[in-house]
Amino acid sequence: MERQSLIECDLNFSDDLADWGLDEIAYIKKDVVDDSPVWSIYAAEGTRMGYAANRDVALAIASQNDLIPMSVH
Numbered sequence: 001m002e003r004q005s006l007i008e009c010d011l012n013f014s015d016d017l018a019d020w021g022l023d024e025i026a027y028i029k030k031d032v033v034d035d036s037p038v039w040s041i042y043a044a045e046g047t048r049m050g051y052a053a054n055r056d057v058a059l060a061i062a063s064q065n066d067l068i069p070m071s072v073h
Helices: 013-017 055-064
Strands: 027-033 037-045 050-051 068-071
Touching: 027 050, 027 055, 037 055, 050 055, 055 068
Parallel strands: 027 068
Antiparallel strands: 027 037, 037 050
């Protein structure tokens, strides 16, 4: 099978990302909600699934929901 970069692939977000196993990944990113700093938890396709007051709690929430947490810089 020939490898392709994401730029070369025609992704149908949820189906293709799931095929790549990315439905198991949650991205943790510093964010602002209602003028308060939080750590948001995003699905691979970019949907915010939730947030927490600190990074450790956001990581724990992702792990408790059988997701692999990844930090976004």
